[in-house]
Amino acid sequence: MEEKLPTSLDKKLLPALSALQIRLSLRVRLTPLAQNIETVAGCDVAFTKEAAVAVAVLYRLRDLKLLETALARGPAPLPYIPGFLSFRETPCLLKAIRKLRQKPDVILVDGQGIAHPRGLGLASHLGLMLGIPSIGCAKSKLVGSYKEPAPERGSLSCLFLHHRPVGMVVRTRARVRPVFVSPGHLITLAEAVQIVLKLSPRYRLPEPLRMADRLTKLAKKGRLRPGDDK
16 A cells, blocks of 8 residues: 655644544454565664654564665654654655565564554554555553563563453563564464564564664664665
8 A cells, every 4th residue: 555645744733643543544454474474674763853764674584684774864754742653754664665675575663553542553554555564563562451471481461452452562581571562464463473573582672673773873873874785
């Protein structure tokens, strides 16, 4: 699904953006993966006062080999407002993902999927716009309630919103704070959890998100420029 986002957004538009999120959430499909997953793109964005810099890193799932990186810059159309992260980050993230020479099988973002007040977090929005299965893996909860999972790696606890399961609280490392996994689009919750655990053999965060975060910080400091991401 292709949708144009405005390049400049005003806070007065939030009621309209909220309504748009609700409409788009009705198009989200949490269906089983249509193919075997070979590659995953991890994505992240960093911001200066007036600009955004996004990085997409492509990993091979079976052995976690880094295959490719892409860097994009653009304006920051909206200040940070909880629940509207996708309108702030999507424009630059789309540019970075589209710079990848190989189309990823799955997109992984540091954010939410359907675990969102209106069912359309960053992962769901990106997945819809690109027509690619997507997963949200967040460091903190945005909405919902849950019971703390057991301390062992791989322990799970369902995240509920209005008595409906919208995600899973996943312990990716023993006795370390869990992450909040929710499906974005074209993937089931169980598949999303399985992929996140596969991508997190040693650390709390999945390898693609760790690398994307590292590269965006370098780019923000001017130490990573277009042409370095080959």
